[in-house]
Amino acid sequence: MHTVWKGAISFGLVHVPVKMFTATEDKDIRFRTIHKACGTPISQTRRCAHCNQDVEPEELSKGFEYERGKFVLFSEEEIDALKPDSARVIQILDFVDLSDIDPIYFVKPYYLAPDMAGGSAYGLLLEAIKQTDKIGIAKISIRSKSSLAAIRVVDNCLCLETMHFPDEIRSIANVPNLPESTSVNEKELQIAKLLIEQLSEPFAPDKYTDDYRAALLEAIEHKISGESLDIVAAPADKGSNVVDLMAALQASLDAVKIPADSGKATDKPVKTKSKTKAADKAKKGTAS
Incomplete structure (x- = not known):
């Protein structure tokens, strides 16, 4: 497994050095865009429409569009200086019950393994979480993305699940056509x-x-x-609008x-x- 993050878990005065690994893998089948005339893959190039020329990676900068067509620019050094301590340390803020967390908050799982001489502290945190049946709520920054995280036990491993912040969850009030009340037979x-x-x-x-x-x-x-393929699309299901429930x-x-x-x-x-x-x-x- 490839290490995607290296740092430490901190709870109270306990410091647990860990390495983080992606717990899932994307198995989507990806197709390349091909020029049918010659069978050559089409390359994606970075091109400036104003200068009408291709742009090299070292000529690029990050910019935020604060008004249409107007940007403020940031260098990588400026962005790095703004990163919180959670870029290096997973600070556990609270311990909660898993049943208190709505699944809508969860984003992506990672496995945490002990790093260097952190085996004993890692085992202590793992066993304490397992026996108290609690979930640690922490903050972490991965690849310039800051997020909440839930730390729990999966088998004999600490698992970190990134979470949305509350203001990233859209309000249900914005969902159209929801019934105000349910009346069923x-x-x-x-x-x-x-x-x-x-x-x-x-x-x-x-x-x-x-x-x-x-x-x-x-x-x-x-x-x-x-081999030739004989692919036939399944006929669409023509259901009636009137349903005898x-x-x-x-x-x-x-x-x-x-x-x-x-x-x-x-x-x-x-x-x-x-x-x-x-x-x-x-x-x-x-x-x-």
Whole structure:
């Protein structure tokens, strides 16, 4: 794993040197823009429209547009001087219950590993968080982006989850067409609740797959092998605007009912596919 940040966690007078690693990987399939006439990838260049010339990286500066077409410029040194202490230290401000944090605040997870001789302090913080069942709330700066962070335990590792600041969360009041009050049919509600119960089971992340990415990888493999593709789009579902909600609920419930002498009717064997060369290539590309 590549280290993306190096510093320390601080809580009270305890100092825990850590290294940070990205906990997730992007497996999106990326396409290059190609000139169809010759098959050459199109390059993206930095060009100044005013000077009508390409611009080298050393000629660039960062600017903030305070009025349309007017910018104030900052050098990298000026921006670095404004960075808070959280650029080097993760200062835990409070400990809270995980249930107190709405998931809308969470952004991206990172793994934290002990650095240098910080193993004992790391183990102390990990065990203290685990046994108190609390979440540490801290501030951190990563790549010039300052954010809140939640520090929790995942298995035997400290995990840092970056969070939005409250003013970055848009108000629900701005969402159009929300009902002012809910008025539902009691019989429909009971069937809907029963349907939820029938569909409820422990979270098993391995059962969920990216079907679109799998289809793209399969199509790529066919193209590499020189095979022609016969791709037919699925017909659009022409649903009626008038829905018999009770009938739809009852039909849904009937489809997932558990027979008395068997397991869940919804249990299905998970089909697995062998890795293709394209899948291996995609995985290597995202890991680098």
